Amino acid sequence: MKWLTRLVLAAFLLAVVWLSWVVFVPIEPPATPYTITVGPSRTLSQVATSLKQEGVVRSRGVMVLLARLQGTDRRIKAGQYRFNGSISLWGILQRFAEGNPDEASATVVEGWTFRQFRNLLDQHPDVTHDTAGLSDGEILARIGASEPHPEGLFFPSTYYFTPGSSDLDIYRRAYVTMQRKLAEAWQGRNSTLPxxxxxxxxxxxxxxxxxxxxxxxxxxxxxxxxxxxxxxxxxxxxxxxxxxxxxxxxxxxxxxxxxxxxxxxxxxxxxxxxxxxxxxxxxxxxxxxxxxxxxxxxxxxxxxxxxxxxxxxxxxxxxxxxxxxxxxx
Structure with missing residues (x-):
């Protein structure tokens, strides 16, 4: 029976070595700096799948299992995480567990009203709420908009920003983006439009x-x-x-x-x-x-x-x- 015990022990040691290699040995990413984007509705399982496809982690299953054991899959925050140089699976999970992305994000959905956009930023934990107590008109004035009514003036998209950024900065970016998109549509429009x-x-x-x-x-x-x-x-x-x-x-x-x-x-x-x-x-x-x-x-x-x-x-x-x-x- 000694040979069986030795075989089991050898298999166990090989598994430990393999697991250590998967979790702790760094991998050179396809680009430096390498950015991992976690969207607001993207699960850690989906992130792990993308990282495996890009060759940044060696095992999607191990990453998902460790994330669940740590509770990282429930705490991960949307945003962009930047890595300089080689990275390990463990290092990625630790960054996710800290909950401090290099860039946070706010997603404005197509068809939302300005009220919904404002509610999103008012409740966003990574935004500095400089517009608290301001009227819609006062917000427009602060970002340099000449229109009297805010509806429709902000382009729906995902905006990335440094945590702690002012909500006025996000409003301004969304407004400027819509101005550019609208100018392009106007310039290329059908000339017979009423x-x-x-x-x-x-x-x-x-x-x-x-x-x-x-x-x-x-x-x-x-x-x-x-x-x-x-x-x-x-x-x-x-x-x-x-x-x-x-x-x-x-x-x-x-x-x-x-x-x-x-x-x-x-x-x-x-x-x-x-x-x-x-x-x-x-x-x-x-x-x-x-x-x-x-x-x-x-x-x-x-x-x-x-x-x-x-x-x-x-x-x-x-x-x-x-x-x-x-x-x-």
Missing amino acids: VSSPYQLLTLASLVEKETARPQDRTMIAAVFVNRLNKSMRLQTDPAVIYGMGDAYHGNITKADLRRDTPYNTYTRNGLTPTPIALPGSAALAAAAHPAASDVLYFVARGDGSSYFSQTLDQHNDAVRKYILKKGN
């Missing part, structure tokens, strides 16, 4: 953003709005009505809501809304600047995330019966 300023294009893009997140439908939604504007037809878009309702909206929109006049009720007022209704992303800006070449005037939700487009009111009514009232074939 909008007279970049701000109107931004407003149109926000309506497109809120009506669909489906890439195939964005340019068609834009075409509906553009065609209606050209024909002096009311836009009749529910997200604008909901925006105008403010805190009175509780998840359902009624016929009375559609009849109640507000500056944002596109059932009672002609033309675009007075301001954007959300923060549009690049795809919505592109769709607003280049609508599909179509004479559609109506659309209705199919119930699967897509929309059905019609050229006439009769076609639209048929679509409503089929997809909304469920009376069609």
